[in-house]
């Protein structure tokens with residue numbers, strides 16, 4: 585009967601977990617953060633690194649999880665639902681990267 589008790593315990597442990605308790609894995613967080621860093625961070629920071637961009641575009645600074653969460657809706661509109669960002673898809677962002685970015689923001693833009 586021990587196996588039965590163990591099975592019940594492990595099933596209980598599985599069903600007790602929710603998205604808020606960390607089902608979104610560290611590996612996913614790394615991928616999300618990378619998608620953002622490679623495609624957005626060089627322009628949307630206090631001192632943009634992109635040649636010709638001298639201030640954060642439209643004042644949108646996305647340099648920490650709090651800022652990213654605050655702009656989550658605009659990010660979704662510009663980089664997930666539409667492809668307005670990055671401008672002219674200058675970084676060749678793929679549809680898959682856009683989904684990864686969306687999931688990362690939905691999970692609260694966890695930093696590593």
Ligand code: HEC
Pocket residue numbers: 620623624625626627628634637641642644655658659662663669670671674675
């Ligand atoms: C090459 C520089 C550059 C990159 C890379 C870039 N942006 Fe932008 N972003 C801009 C510029 C320029 C504007 C202002 C566009 C305008 O005036 O209409 C802007 C505007 C925005 C806005 C504000 C839109 C609004 O309606 O107020 C958001 C949100 C945004 N970008 C998110 C992102 C996200 C998310 C990424 C990455 C997926 C990204 N941007 C990558 C240059 C960039």
